[in-house]
Each structure stands twice: as C-alpha cells, then as structure tokens.
Amino acid sequence: MDRRKKTTAQMNEMREEALRPCPILGYDRDALGLHLYSRNAYKLAETQFRRAVWLNPEEPRFKEHLAKCLLRQGKNEEAEILLQSIREDKDVKEGDS
Numbered sequence: 001m002d003r004r005k006k007t008t009a010q011m012n013e014m015r016e017e018a019l020r021p022c023p024i025l026g027y028d029r030d031a032l033g034l035h036l037y038s039r040n041a042y043k044l045a046e047t048q049f050r051r052a053v054w055l056n057p058e059e060p061r062f063k064e065h066l067a068k069c070l071l072r073q074g075k076n077e078e079a080e081i082l083l084q085s086i087r088e089d090k091d092v093k094e095g096d097s
Contacts, residue, residue: 016055020055020056021055026052026055026062029051037065042073046069050066060089060090063086067083
C-alpha cells in the first residue's frame with residue numbers, strides 16, 4: 001500500500017513537472033502553505049509556497065506569501081529579493097499597458 005501511495009505521489013509530481021509553468025497551477029499548494037503558516041509550521045509552509053511559485057511564477061500572491069514566510073523565519077535577504085522581483089514584475093506589467 002505504501003508503494004502505491006508513493007507511486008501516486010510520484011505521478012502527481014511528474015504531472016506538475018510536465019504542465020509548468022501554468023497560470024492555473026499552484027493554488028492548491030498556496031492554500032496548503034497558508035494553512036501551515038497559520039499553524040506556525042513555517043518550514044513546511046515554505047516548501048509549499050516555493051512549489052506554488054515554481055508552478056506558477058506569474059502569480060505575485062505566491063511570492064508574497066513565500067516572502068512573508070521567509071521573514072518569519074529570519075531569512076530577510078531572500079525575502080527582500082522576492083519582494084523586489086514582485087515590484088519589478090509589476091513595473092514591467094504597468095509599462096506594457
């Protein structure tokens with residue numbers, strides 16, 4: 001039974017790998033990350049937020065959530081880099097319109 005669960009998990013990972021980047025992916029990971037964050041499980045939340053950003057790098061909320069989680073863990077430099085990338089992305093989008 002453990003082998004089947006592992007196989008299912010591996011299949012899910014392979015599916016995500018094949019589909020990324022995609023504007024409809026990552027929301028489930030972000031929601032799980034928010035739940036973990038609310039329970040003060042910052043390290044686990046960080047892994048989910050990172051996966052959400054990896055799946056859908058165009059969604060700024062995912063980066064914001066990851067940055068907030070990183071700040072809680074004292075990873076200020078990495079959080080600042082993320083926040084700066086959000087600002088740059090926003091400037092580029094505003095310049096395009």
